[in-house]
Each structure stands twice: as structure tokens, then as C-alpha cells.
Amino acid sequence: MPDLIEHAVLPARRQVPAKTFQARLQAFLRRLHTRKGLVGLNESQLRDVGLSREEALEEIERPVWRLWGG
Template sequence: MSGMSDVRLALQGQELVAGQRRAAAPREISHWRLFWQRCHTRKALLNLTCEQLRDIGLTAEQARQEGVKPFWRS
């Protein structure tokens, strides 16, 4: 193997270990992560251009409706 492959394998191993630690974390943490993700992606929707919205199949009104929802609502 080349040195680059060894580095990739080491990084992938670290990511797997980190993922296992997250999976073993208390359930409340995953709820907060979900809330943060909703908040982050909804804010991002509000900043997309018309072309970007068209690419993902949303109208500006649909993006606005989703973007202004509070993070605790699904």
C-alpha cells in the first residue's frame, strides 16, 4: 500500500470509532443534534437563489414556509 492509502485507512478508522461513540451517547444529545440540523438547514433554505430552489424542486414560497418553522417542529 502507498502512504496515502494508509492515511485514508487511519482516518476512516477514526471516523468509525467516533461514530460508535456518538451512537452510544444518550438519546437527548441526538434530539439536540436533530434540532440543530433543522435550524441550520431551514436557515440555509431562506438563502437559496431561485435557481438553487428549482434544482431541489421547491418554490420560493415552499422554501419560505419551511424556513420560518421553529426548529422543534418537524
């Protein structure tokens, strides 16, 4: 009986280039830092960036994993 492992077709493993991963990680960390910075802005500063207090709070409360993809 032939060895089944030799004939198994495995899905190709998706390789993410290190450069792409590093760029995504940097973008993630930048978004996390920016999001945390919203907490300290006053109403006038929020208006300057085009956000209301409610919108800023919604952004701050978004789950952290939603920052990864954009």
C-alpha cells in the same frame, strides 16, 4: 395514621437516555441550520432541492419548536 407519602403511587418518570437526547439535539440543530440556509438560495438552487420560493418561505416561517419532533 400512616404516612401518606409512603403509600402514594407516583407516575414513573420517563428517562430519556443521554444518547437519544444528544441525537435528537443534533438533528434539531441540523434542521435549524438547514432551514436558515434556505434564505440564501436563488430560484435555480431551490429548484435543484425541489422547492419553490413559497415552499421555502413556509419552511423558514415554521415555529422553531416544530423542528424538534421531526
